[in-house]
Amino acid sequence: MQTLSIKKAVLAAVALLVLSFPSQGQTALTIDKALDIAEEHSPTLRSSHMSLDRYQQLLIAQKASLKSRFSLTLDPISYQKPRRFDNRVSTWYTNELFNSAGTFRVDQPILWTDGTISLVNTFGWQSNNTNQSGSEYKNKAFSNDLRLQLNQPIFTYNTRKMELKQIEFDYENANINYALQRLQTERQITNQFYTVYMAQNNLAISREELQNAQQSFDIIKNKVEADLSAKDELFQAELNLATARSTVEERQVSLENAKDNLKQMLGMDLNEDIIAYADIKITPVNINVEKAITHGLETRLELRQREIDCKLGEFEMTRVKALNEFKGDITLSFGLMGDNRHLEDIYQNPTQDPRVAISFNVPIFDWGEKKARIRAQKTAQKINELNFQNEKIDIELNIRQTIRSLENLRRQITIAEQNVKNAQLTYDLNLERYRNGDLTGMEMSQFQTQLSNKKISYSQTLINYKIELLNLKILSLYDFEKDIPLTPITNKIAAK
Structure with a gap:
């Protein structure tokens, strides 16, 4: 009952502040509503989501590049009349050529072999006149x-397959970054929201302190006028009253600054007035340390990021090993050529045109470049592995420290509750002594300050517990308040 009465007193102080604000044109915020606004308007989240969308479009583009490509090249008109020398017969000739042609092409990349199979059709018409040594030769035909044809690289790695996998990893990494940014934003907004809440609470307490200072001033003023107290007590009461007014003004400024910071973080209009509503009462949560650590190590997205870094390091090693490598290309082609001055007889006497070509690139000496780059990349891979292990240690360490902090805060809350109760009783007793003239204004001011500080400390301890509980949820990806695992929102790698 005593604990409940203290909590009601704190909430009543905030309610007093709420009532003192004009409600017209004011936006009421709870922590859940603040997070909903941030989801849509937060500049940080919007930027992270844009980056995610960028990688998604790159993945869609990469998958589209593996489908058949259709192209049409048109050369409607081409005319030339050059003068050339024929080495075969050692004579000059004039060739007049007018033609029109078009090429339709279908290229199909082969993902599993990194080759390309193509179907190419070139159709055209030409008029060719040649004048050589007084003789004229003419030809007009379709x-x-x-x-x-097939183009296939050999003795090298599959570039298409690796590029696709790398973009998939980039997209997954962007998903993870977005999910982590959401969690980080939730932490930042929660901290800033409670900063606004505490600023409101502090302002309410300072206004209560101002009322008490005014009450004390009225009491001592009446006593001085009745020659029951010395004038120096009135001077002290005036100083206490002025100090209380200054504190109210100072905390009003702090509140407005905190509001602006929260509105900026949420992406709200800075001219919009807000007020924070929060229920800071807590229910102690029993936390299983081993469960928190195990779940964190199994589900933390940062660990998946380190795994992706290791995979990308393997890709880079493949590229490095391909420097100055022995590799080759095979080109196979089979064509059917037909020509005739009559379109319908174009394939009356077709000509087969098979082609086979094999080429090799044989490196000889690179002055040790390849070996040095391989050693450098091996070092980079060891660094990635070390970062992965350090990340696991950091996760366990942070979870352990947060759980210890929560246990300590639970004890501090109990102490803070008792401190508020004792300070309130002390203030009430000494207020009666002050009215009877047994205490000076200076001494009464000290009791007032003590009561205000204890109230602020109690509220801050409650908020610290809630924030630390949120930190544990983010660190372990488990909500111990609801006893359910936390699944960060990520988009599946399913670009259609």
């Missing part, structure tokens, strides 16, 4: 070249 032509069509249909060709199926």
Whole structure:
């Protein structure tokens, strides 16, 4: 009952502050509503979401690049009349050529082999006149070249497959960054929200202190006028009253600054007035240390990021090993060529056009470049592995420290409750002594300050417990208040 009465007293002080604010044009905020506003308007979250969307579009583009590509190249008109020398017969000739052509092409990348299979069809018409040594040769005909060809690299890594996997990792990493940013934003907004709440609470306490100072001033003023107290007591009461007014003004400024910081974080209009509503009463939570650590190590997204870094390091090692490597290319092609002055007879006498080509790139000497780059990349991979292990240690360490802090805060809350009760009783007793002239204004001011500080300390301890409980939820990805695992919102890698 005593604990409940103290909590009611704190909430009553905040309610007094709420009633003193004009309600018209004022936005009431709870922590849940603040988080909802941030989800839509927070500049930090919006930027993180844009980055996520960028990588999603890159993944969609990469997958689209693996599908068949259709292209059409048109050369409607081409005319030339050059003068050339024919080495075969050692004579000059003039060639007049007018043609029109178009090429339709279908290229299909092969993901599993990194090759490309293509179907190419070139259709055209030409008029060719050649004048050589007084003789004139003419030809007008349609032509069509249909060709199926395969280009396949050999003795090297699959670049297409690696690029696709790397973009998938980039997109997953962007998802993780977005989820982590949401958790970080929740922590930041919660801290700033309670900063506003405490500023409101402090202002309410300072106004209560101002009322008490005014009451004390009226008491001593009446006594001085009745020659029951010395004038120096009135001077002290005036000083206490002025100090109380100054404190109210100072805390009003602190409140407005805290509101502006919260509005900026939420992406709200700075001219919009807000007021924070919060229920800071707490229910002690029993926390299983081993469960928190185990769940954190199994689900923390930062660990997945370190795993992705290791995978990307393996990709980079593959690229480094491919520097100055022995590799080759195979080109296979089979074509069917036809030409005739009559379009319908274009394939009357077709000509087959098979082609086979194999080429190799044989490195000889690179002055140790490849070996040095491989050693450098191996060091980078060891660094990634070390970061992964350190991340696991940091997670366990932070969870342990947060749980210890929660246990300490629970004890502090009990002490703070008793301190508020004792300070209130002390103030009430000494107020009666002050009225009877047994205490000076200076001494009464000290009791008032003590009561105000104990109230502020109690409220801050409650808020610290709630914030530390949120920190544990983020660190372990487990909500011990609701006894459920926490699943950060991430988008699946399912770019259609």
